Amino acid sequence: MLFFDPTFIFLIPAIILAIWAQALVSQRFTYYSKVRSTFGITGAELARRLLDNSGLYDIKIETIPGQLTDHYDPRAKVVRLSQATYNNSSIAALGVVAHEIGHALQHAKNYAPLVVRNAFAPVASFGSYFSWVIFFMGILFWSPTMIRFGIVLFSLVVLFTLITLPVEFDASKRAKRLLAEMGMPESEVIAVNKVLSAAAMTYIASMAMAMLQLLRMIFIAGLFGRRD
Template sequence: MIPFFDPTFILLIPAIILAMIAQGRVQAAYSKYSRYSSRYGITGAELASRLLRDQRIGDVRIEMVSGHMTDHYDPRQKVLRLSRDIYHGTSLAALGIAAHEVGHAVQHNEGYAMLSLRNMIFPLASIGSQAALPLLFLGLILGSQSLASIGIFVFMFAVAFQVITLPVEYNASSRALAMLADGAYVTVEEEKPIKKVLNAAALTYVAATAMAVMQLLRLLMISGFLGRRDD
């Protein structure tokens, strides 16, 4: 019988709670510090441009992208995309997020090993996150342990992606804070609020990793790899 409502779902509850806490913290931090303008009045786009120049990176474009908190660095096209509020914003939250994305560009430029590894497994992780459950359930329907095993195997790439993402994100935030301080783009008093914004954002990646790991454990239990359940 296919366990659509399986008691192993309880394994996900702590991760779900952590995800809710993380989302609440990042929203609260962003909302609070988006109301605090930086003393020097520089925008997120201007800051990103100056930081890239400071790091002698001249082949990364800066673009504005639609949406809220959709900021990211695209290593394939070497484009740093900032949402409107970050692109035009002069708040401490805007500067922290813009600097964080520049941190990813610096990682890419330097060949940071963990970022390279994450980019390498991304296609497999994307496939794994979408195909794992269908393969697992199809294997259970057909009574094929091999098919279920394939589903779990491909999901491991999604888990690995989340695990690797943690040091990548924390390293980008560390680089961001260092660049802001080294370039004197913010005051000493402004560094602490920016760090709070970045730490709150990092917690969302911790939650995502916890969710992926617990989901893997759940799939292993469902498939029988960690002991079969009585139907």
């Protein structure tokens, strides 16, 4: 079973969803990257304006390589914008930037799901790296304790993906509200929503993958338990 694992079939629905979600976000971002916003300002300028309007003068803005690598770093208090958004004035770029400012606002206001997610992040990272190693070592040496520990560790990864959803949905909600308050036309806000909704599907796909991986672990553990 370790060399040919039929339980891989558990993951097929999540893999299909992940491929579709990635294709959707790429298609929508590419399309709306070609549509210039009537704001006429770059992503970096929008980020600075939104931060200053919210009184977050101490948060810096930096550029990083890549596309859709944008993120807010709460430890460094830096909004890092990708090359695809930093100097871009398209609807897609401004929507992504506003989403990251939404995360900065969450951090400033101690938004509870974000606080919980940040607290869980180190544990989830450890679980992501080592849960399967511990799990399969438990099977190899037939150690029920290691098998259970591997499952518990991966359960924390699943919990992290669940906590991530409200954080991302709320950041997108804040982004659309911020842009509307700045005077972005409704048609452009609708376009931003299409881009951000597609991006949200990638998080849903990650959650589905994690949940099915956990189900797969439990199923494998059950098979080896019956062989004992």
